[in-house]
Amino acid sequence: MNRKRAIIALAACGAAALALSACQDQANGGGAGSRDHITVVGSSTVFPFTTIVAEQLINKTPGMKSPAIESTGTGGGMKLFCAGVGAAHPDIEDASRRMKASEYRLCKDNGVDAILEVQVGLDGVAFAESKNGPKLQLTAVDLYKALAASPMGQPNTAKTWKDVNPALPAIPIQVYGPPSTSGTRDALAELILAKGCDAINPALAEKKENDAAGYAKSCTAIREDGAYIDAGENDNLIVQKLQSNPNAIGIFGYSYLEQNKDKLNGVPINGVEPTYETIARGAYPGSRPLYLYVKKAHLTAIKGLREFLAVYAQSWDPKGPLVAKGLIAAPDDVRKRSAQIIKAEATLDPSKLL
Numbered sequence: 001m002n003r004k005r006a007i008i009a010l011a012a013c014g015a016a017a018l019a020l021s022a023c024q025d026q027a028n029g030g031g032a033g034s035r036d037h038i039t040v041v042g043s044s045t046v047f048p049f050t051t052i053v054a055e056q057l058i059n060k061t062p063g064m065k066s067p068a069i070e071s072t073g074t075g076g077g078m079k080l081f082c083a084g085v086g087a088a089h090p091d092i093e094d095a096s097r098r099m100k101a102s103e104y105r106l107c108k109d110n111g112v113d114a115i116l117e118v119q120v121g122l123d124g125v126a127f128a129e130s131k132n133g134p135k136l137q138l139t140a141v142d143l144y145k146a147l148a149a150s151p152m153g154q155p156n157t158a159k160t161w162k163d164v165n166p167a168l169p170a171i172p173i174q175v176y177g178p179p180s181t182s183g184t185r186d187a188l189a190e191l192i193l194a195k196g197c198d199a200i201n202p203a204l205a206e207k208k209e210n211d212a213a214g215y216a217k218s219c220t221a222i223r224e225d226g227a228y229i230d231a232g233e234n235d236n237l238i239v240q241k242l243q244s245n246p247n248a249i250g251i252f253g254y255s256y257l258e259q260n261k262d263k264l265n266g267v268p269i270n271g272v273e274p275t276y277e278t279i280a281r282g283a284y285p286g287s288r289p290l291y292l293y294v295k296k297a298h299l300t301a302i303k304g305l306r307e308f309l310a311v312y313a314q315s316w317d318p319k320g321p322l323v324a325k326g327l328i329a330a331p332d333d334v335r336k337r338s339a340q341i342i343k344a345e346a347t348l349d350p351s352k353l354l
Contacts, residue, residue, distance in 0.1 A: 035087040036303050037065035042077030042094030043183050044233045045123055045253030046290050049322045050094050053312045056321070057304065060311065064304050069094075073233050074183030082107035085297045091305055093293040096123065096183030096253065097190075101353040108350075114296035117348035118309070118338045121316050122328035124254040124279040125187045125286030127267035130246040134169050136161065137268045140285060144196025146173050147228055149221040152201065156223045173227040176238045177251035180230075187288045188251060189220035192269070195285065239263065254279060255326025279328045289330070296347055313339045 040050055047069065054067040072080065074095045081093035082103060089112075093099075099117065107115065127143075129136060145151050145164035161168035178184040197219035198205050207215035222228050231238045231250075238250040239260050249267060254274055257266055266274040269285045278284040292312065299305050315322045316338075318329040329335070340346070 038067035038092065038302060038305055038308055039090045040067060040069040040092040040094060041072045041080045041090045042070075042092075043074045043096040043290070044071040044178070044235055045096040045184055045255065046094035046120070046292075047071040048255060048325060049120065049290075049327050050092075050292075050312075052321055052325060053308065053315055056315065057308050057311050061304065061307060064307075067304075067308065071233050073179060073181035074186070075181035078103045079106070081293060081295075082110055082112055084110045085112055085295060089295075091295055091298045091302050092308075095291040095293060097186045097288065098291060099293060099348075099353055101350065104350045104353055112295060112297075114347045116292075116294040116296060116309075116341055116345060118292040118294065118312075118341055119289050119330055119334055120292055120312060120327070120338065121290050121322065121330050122279055123288055123290050124274045124284050124328070125184055125191060125288065126252060126254045126257040126274040127269060127286075128242065128250045128252070128257050128260075128264040128274075129248070129267055130242045131263060131265060132246040133242075133249075133265060134171055134247060135265070136168065136249065137271070138168075139165075139270050140192050140196035141165075141199050142168065142196070143269070144193050144200075144219070147175060147222055148193055148197065148219065149223040150218055151197075153218055156225070156227075158227075171247045174229065174245065174248040175227065175251065176229045176231045176241045176248060177222075178230070178235075179232055182233060184251065184253060185222075187286065189216075189222070191286050191288060193220045193222075253326075254328065258326040276328055290327070296345055299345060309342045313342055 050069050054069060058064055058066055074097055077093045077095070078099065081090050083089050107113065127138065142161070142165050146158055146161065149156055158164050158173060160170045160172055162170040177188065201218070204215060204218055207218070231241065235252040235256045238252055239256060242248055242250045243263060257264055257274060272278050272284050274284050274286065279287045294305070294309065314320070316327065316329060316335060317323070323329050330338070
């Protein structure tokens with residue numbers, strides 16, 4: 001997997017700090033220890049926003065050691081985040097979907113049972129094509145028939161877009177998208193493929209509750225015959241691929257479409273284009289929340305962690321620096337609730353996770 005890493009300045013323990021071998025865990029029973037810089041893992045979609053906040057923190061706080069931020073994908077980041085409490089484990093997980101109940105259980109099994117869940121804004125699972133592309137307009141049903149491994153329970157044999165919808169052009173289905181460890185991939189399955197599947201297979205909706213594995217096989221498992229190309233956690237690589245292959249489609253967070261609007265067009269889904277306005281009001285089918293997960297045990301032990309969260313809360317306003325870089329501001333009540341969670345250091349209720 002191609003992972004991105006941002007170390008805003010020199011990390012406290014040097015270039016080999018990821019192992020944190022020089023940072024001794026001084027707490028008894030697996031406490032957060034003595035590491036003197038913040039570490040973040042997780043979503044490639046949230047990565048650029050967290051990097052901006054880290055830069056602001058360094059600029060505002062003389063002598064602050066620089067955070068180490070790694071783009072591992074939401075799923076990969078959750079495994080690292082939930083591995084334990086202490087200097088050897090990340091403080092924050094960037095997530096482009098909500099934590100799963102199974103991930104919380106993994107956290108709890110490893111002593112990570114007090115976690116702040118902070119929604120930092122909104123994003124959209126954006127579909128894009130080159131400015132020279134075929135100007136596709138797709139539906140969730142089209143995408144399900146094109147990308148699902150077993151649409152209608154049968155192996156996917158569609159080669160062109162015309163094969164899935166006679167109104168579409170006879171060009172090959174080539175879609176560059178995120179890997180299975182990505183929250184964007186999870187959102188693609190939940191927000192697009194599942195809805196397309198349910199629209200033409202209403203009876204399968206019952207399997208969501210009674211046969212989750214069977215439902216996933218029929219509705220959300222993605223084909224592996226080359227029509228869908230795993231581009232890793234490097235969304236900029238997808239942008240490059242679309243420029244060299246005008247007939248292809250790319251899938252990534254909305255911010256990458258916004259940053260490259262001189263090179264790319266958004267592909268409308270169900271007649272709605274991915275824009276700031278359509279995502280903010282929930283009209284775009286791929287709208288989704290973005291999160292930070294923070295270990296409460298680390299708030300006292302890791303220098304600057306509380307300040308980092310405070311800077312985040314100051315930056316997600318509609319006129320703030322994160323929105324200027326492509327974040328969709330959450331509604332006012334959501335922003336106030338997230339700010340209060342940070343202030344009160346209130347932990348999430350795991351009973352509400354799925």
